Amino acid sequence: MSVVVGGGTGFIGHHLCKKLRSIGYKVIIVSRTAGFNQITWNDVQENGLPDDCKAVVNLAGENLMNPLRRWNAGFEKDLYDSRIKTTKTLLTAISSAQTPPEVFVGTSAIGFYAPDDENSYTEYSPGGDHDFLSRLCSEWETASTLGPSLTNIVRRVIIRVDSRVPETSIFRNLHPRKRISVKCHLQLSYLHVTSNILMEK
Numbered sequence: 001m002s003v004v005v006g007g008g009t010g011f012i013g014h015h016l017c018k019k020l021r022s023i024g025y026k027v028i029i030v031s032r033t034a035g036f037n038q039i040t041w042n043d044v045q046e047n048g049l050p051d052d053c054k055a056v057v058n059l060a061g062e063n064l065m066n067p068l069r070r071w072n073a074g075f076e077k078d079l080y081d082s083r084i085k086t087t088k089t090l091l092t093a094i095s096s097a098q099t100p101p102e103v104f105v106g107t108s109a110i111g112f113y114a115p116d117d118e119n120s121y122t123e124y125s126p127g128g129d130h131d132f133l134s135r136l137c138s139e140w141e142t143a144s145t146l147g148p149s150l151t152n153i154v155r156r157v158i159i160r161v162d163s164r165v166p167e168t169s170i171f172r173n174l175h176p177r178k179r180i181s182v183k184c185h186l187q188l189s190y191l192h193v194t195s196n197i198l199m200e201k
Contacts, residue, residue: 002026002050004101006086007060008038012161016057026052030060030090041089048093049101056094057105058144060086064133080136087143094154095147103155106144110162112137123160 008017008029017027029038062082069075087106094100111133113121128138141158
């Protein structure tokens with residue numbers, strides 16, 4: 001059985017693919033370039049999914065914190081296309097598959113919700129209309145909506161993730177001599193990569 005992973009060469013994708021292989025799945029990565037067990041988005045558009053595809057996971061998306069990019073209209077378009085277009089490509093492939101996969105796992109982000117210092121959010125809390133990022137998340141999730149003919153066949157899972165922290169955490173590199181004084185209310189939320197992989201499973 002194979003699992004198709006969009007964006008499988010990224011930070012979370014790399015760890016997820018490694019875990020899936022360790023438990024016996026054949027992993028096929030969808031990326032911008034082809035390679036061993038790696039196909040392109042054009043390949044998916046032209047040829048669809050493998051016949052033995054058991055699950056599809058989409059982790060594709062331009063890095064929101066890319067230090068090499070300036071925040072402008074072009075960057076916002078790349079953020080949009082790398083998430084929404086890739087999701088639609090995979091959903092089209094699922095819809096046209098002779099034997100659809102059992103599950104589709106899509107990602108979104110906690111940017112779906114408006115910042116709030118007092119209230120807690122659940123998956124049922126409203127959001128998606130606060131700013132560019134929240135609207136991006138809303139459209140990202142909408143793009144993963146299965147058609148009526150697949151609703152009872154393919155299980156759809158959407159995970160709203162946060163910043164991911166690797167084994168070699170950024171926090172280990174914060175030396176006391178590098179402390180700075182900032183008069184502001186600074187918030188930092190994160191999710192360890194291991195927890196992220198467990199959720200994807």
